[in-house]
Amino acid sequence: MYGLCILSALIALIPLLLIFYHTISLGVSALNVDFFTKLPKPVGEPGGGLANAIIGTIILVGLGSIVGLPVGVFAGVYLSEFGNNKFATIIRFLTDVLNGVPSIVIGVVAYTIVVLPMKHFSAYAGGFALGILMIPIVTRTTEEMLKTVPNSYREAALALGIPQWKATLRIIIPVALGGIVTGIMLAIARAAGETAPLLFTALNNRFWHTTLDQPIASLTVFIYNYGVSPFEDWIAQAWAGALVLILLILLLSIAVRIVTRQRY
Amino acid sequence: MDVIQGIQTVVSPKIVSRNFGDTVFKYLSQFFAFLILLLIVLMAYEMYASSSLSIQKFGWSFLTSTEWDPVADQYGALPFIYGTLMSSLIALVIAVPIGVGIAIFLVELAPKWLERPFSFIVELLAGIPSIVYGLWGFFVMVPWIRTTVEPFLSRHLGSFPLFEGAPYGVGMLAAGVILSIMILPIISSISRDVLKAVPVSQKEAALALGSTRWEATRIALSYSRSGIIGATILGLGRALGETMAVTMVIGNRPVIKASLFEPGYTMASVLANEFTEATTEMYISALIEIALVLFVVTLLVNTVARLLVWSFTRNADAGGRL
Numbered sequence: 001m002y003g004l005c006i007l008s009a010l011i012a013l014i015p016l017l018l019i020f021y022h023t024i025s026l027g028v029s030a031l032n033v034d035f036f037t038k039l040p041k042p043v044g045e046p047g048g049g050l051a052n053a054i055i056g057t058i059i060l061v062g063l064g065s066i067v068g069l070p071v072g073v074f075a076g077v078y079l080s081e082f083g084n085n086k087f088a089t090i091i092r093f094l095t096d097v098l099n100g101v102p103s104i105v106i107g108v109v110a111y112t113i114v115v116l117p118m119k120h121f122s123a124y125a126g127g128f129a130l131g132i133l134m135i136p137i138v139t140r141t142t143e144e145m146l147k148t149v150p151n152s153y154r155e156a157a158l159a160l161g162i163p164q165w166k167a168t169l170r171i172i173i174p175v176a177l178g179g180i181v182t183g184i185m186l187a188i189a190r191a192a193g194e195t196a197p198l199l200f201t202a203l204n205n206r207f208w209h210t211t212l213d214q215p216i217a218s219l220t221v222f223i224y225n226y227g228v229s230p231f232e233d234w235i236a237q238a239w240a241g242a243l244v245l246i247l248l249i250l251l252l253s254i255a256v257r258i259v260t261r262q263r264y
Numbered sequence: 265m266d267v268i269q270g271i272q273t274v275v276s277p278k279i280v281s282r283n284f285g286d287t288v289f290k291y292l293s294q295f296f297a298f299l300i301l302l303l304i305v306l307m308a309y310e311m312y313a314s315s316s317l318s319i320q321k322f323g324w325s326f327l328t329s330t331e332w333d334p335v336a337d338q339y340g341a342l343p344f345i346y347g348t349l350m351s352s353l354i355a356l357v358i359a360v361p362i363g364v365g366i367a368i369f370l371v372e373l374a375p376k377w378l379e380r381p382f383s384f385i386v387e388l389l390a391g392i393p394s395i396v397y398g399l400w401g402f403f404v405m406v407p408w409i410r411t412t413v414e415p416f417l418s419r420h421l422g423s424f425p426l427f428e429g430a431p432y433g434v435g436m437l438a439a440g441v442i443l444s445i446m447i448l449p450i451i452s453s454i455s456r457d458v459l460k461a462v463p464v465s466q467k468e469a470a471l472a473l474g475s476t477r478w479e480a481t482r483i484a485l486s487y488s489r490s491g492i493i494g495a496t497i498l499g500l501g502r503a504l505g506e507t508m509a510v511t512m513v514i515g516n517r518p519v520i521k522a523s524l525f526e527p528g529y530t531m532a533s534v535l536a537n538e539f540t541e542a543t544t545e546m547y548i549s550a551l552i553e554i555a556l557v558l559f560v561v562t563l564l565v566n567t568v569a570r571l572l573v574w575s576f577t578r579n580a581d582a583g584g585r586l
Contacts, residue, residue: 001478002373008365009374009382012452015445016389019400026403074296082290091297093570094304100498100566101307101559102505104532108539108555109307112314135300165289193393196507196532200539220395224508227399235403242396249391257384 020246027243030236040206040222046233050241052208056123056217060202061191063127063212068134068191069184075135076142076180081168083143092143099136106132107197115201123209123216126202133194134187141183145176182256189252193245195220219245308559315553317546326553332518332534334542339550341557343518347436347528348558351510352503354440354524355447360496362444363451364485370452371459372481383453390449398512401442406433406513409441414525425522432515437524439514443506447499454498458491458576459484494572501565505558507532531558 034049041048075095079088110129115121149172157167173180195218203215204225219241226238312319318326318339329340366386370379410433417427462484470480485492515527516537531554542548 002368005365005369005373008362009369011362012366012386012389012448016385018404019392019396022400022404023396071296071299074293075300078290078293078297082293087294088297091300094300096570097563097566098300098304100501100505100562102507102532102562104505104507104535105307105311105555105559105562108535108552109310111539112310112552113306116314132303135303139300163283164286166285168289189391193391193395195393195395196536199536203540220393220508223395223399224512227395227402228512238399242399245393246396249393250388253384253388253391 023239023243023246026236027239027241030233030240031243035237035240039208043231043234048237050217050219050222050237052205053217053219053222053241054244056202056205056209057192057219059123059209059212059216060126060130060198060218061188063123064130064134064191065184065188067128067131068187069138071131072135072138072183072187073142073180075139076183077146077168077173079139079143080146081164081172095136095139098132099140102196103129103133103194104196104199107199107201110197110201118213120213121201121203121215123202123212123214126198126216126218129197129201130191130194133197134191137187137190138183141186142176142180145179145183146172148179149175178259182259185252185256189249193220193249195224199224308556311552311556311559315549315556317549318553319549321546322550326550327557330518330520334538334544334547337544337546339546341531341550341554343520344529344531344534344554345557346520347439347514347518348504348530348532348561350436350524350528351439351443351514351530352500354437355443355503356496356500358441358444359448359451359499363448363495363499364455364492366448366452367455367459368481368485370456372477372484383456386452387449389445390453394446394506394508397442397446397509401438401509401513405442406438409433409438413437418525426524428523429525431525432527434513434515434527435525436514436521436528439510439528439530440524442509442513443503446506446509447502450502451495451499454495454573455488455492458488458495458573461491461576462487488576490572491576494569494576497565497569497572501562501569504565505532505562507536511536531555 034047035051036049036054037051038047038049039052040050075091079092082088083092107129110125110132114125114128118125153171153175154164154167157171158164162171198218198221202218202221204221205215205217209216223238223241223245226234226241229235322329322339326339326341327345328342329338330342331338331340332343333339370382374382410431414427414431414433414437418429418431421427466487467480467484470483471477475483510530511533514530514533516529516533517527518529518534519526521528535551535555535558538547539551542551
């Protein structure tokens with residue numbers, strides 16, 4: 001039976017290795033300078049890149065951060081510093097529940113709240129959806145990280161007559177800052193990789209966007225559209241996009257590992 | 265954690281009082297925490313209100329009708345509900361034994377130095393975006409399933425209705441397999457935390473009574489049963505809502521067929537495919553009602569799972585991490 005356990009551990013590695021292998025081997029051919037600097041070309045014309053999609057993803061994640069980070073960090077501070085009551089238990093629970101809501105459902109909600117009143121797809125709607133996705137991740141990691149700060153710090157600050165808000169902002173949060181930034185990076189990685197909530201909020205755009213209240217391109221939606229297309233060079237660019245995404249997430253995960261290892 | 269409250273219980277409340285800044289700070293952060301509650305209520309309300317057209321017209325039969333005909337404006341969600349449940353079920357059948365196996369491997373067998381890097385690698389699977397799974401599934405896994413897995417299954421188990429018919433590649437089986445890879449990390453990492461939370465005395469007692477190492481492990485497994493069930497249900501919650509990868513490999517046909525080789529459709533993928541194409545108000549309304557159904561189902565599933573994992577690991581303080 002232990003043999004089966006070792007076997008299952010090995011089986012788990014196979015898809016991971018295969019996904020990395022295929023993404024690298026198929027993606028690297030279309031990965032060149034044009035990919036990062038040029039606009040998508042129409043069907044039939046070779047070349048072109050996904051520069052607008054890369055910038056679009058950055059803008060969407062930026063908008064998402066504006067929505068998600070303040071709520072996430074402050075809610076995390078509340079749960080850790082004032083979270084010894086029933087209300088906080090409920091919020092903690094709802095945060096986990098929100099983490100489990102499918103991202104496509106969040107996209108539908110962003111559609112009804114932002115797209116329908118504005119009557120058109122926009123970067124704001126996409127950013128709003130990504131922001132909601134980021135909230136639970138940031139909240140929970142902020143809370144966990146603040147809780148690792150020893151209580152004696154709080155007591156020492158209060159004993160010196162420092163008001164609690166100042167102690168939290170100037171002493172407790174700086175001590176846990178590395179961990180909080182880790183949570184923020186995890187949330188950014190997740191938001192950057194999301195496709196489903198963007199499909200009918202940010203939609204897509206084959207050109208540079210000029211304002212934020214119009215549809216905007218994103219790397220993930222381009223990977224989807226190109227991946228299911230029948231054109232060879234589009235498919236190759238989809239793999240290149242996937243490679244860029246995977247590298248980004250790998251780098252973030254390793255950075256997170258290094259930061260958290262120092263903490264424990 | 266509220267230190268001031270703690271001090272107030274010891275000292276007279278009049279001596280230690282919050283200053284103005286503290287009050288503002290507390291209510292400000294409480295306000296943001298409250299926003300999370302508000303958000304979930306708002307989500308439910310928005311979807312309910314936006315799907316009122318479809319709810320009024322079809323009522324409960326929306327959930328039991330198999331007819332999905334946008335041209336005739338007739339909508340029934342049963343094929344999608346079936347597809348979501350079936351693909352998730354296949355995923356669980358594959359992922360739970362492997363995930364628990366990994367957890368046992370990490371807790372009982374692996375040398376200490378291996379545990380962290382191995383957990384890291386398995387959890388990398390959780391970080392890969394859904395769209396990359398979709399791309400890989402569509403171009404690599406589906407051809408493999410079409411040329412190798414499905415012919416093999418139909419040759420050996422073809423007499424069962426489950427493995428009947430022509431090997432398309434895309435279909436329920438492909439969706440289940442890709443989902444199983446995606447939910448493996450959550451199942452294995454929570455099972456590992458749960459197994460670790462089993463008191464050492466349990467295993468020591470078993471070993472002292474003369475049981476073998478494997479028998480001691482089995483006792484640990486049965487001790488942590490509710491936690492592993494919780495991990496399974498959390499994996500289920502993840503599988504139910506997974507969109508992009510499933511959309512690319514399931515075939516997207518709203519039918520209910522016994523064979524796993526046949527194409528299907530899930531609630532999440534019908535939203536991904538048809539939302540931007542929906543032309544009539546009723547069509548949009550029906551799609552939003554599907555989102556509402558998906559929301560309610562995942563809400564229930566996650567609630568049950570969290571309660572199970574929480575109740576088990578509360579003492580070990582490991583449950584809330586994922």
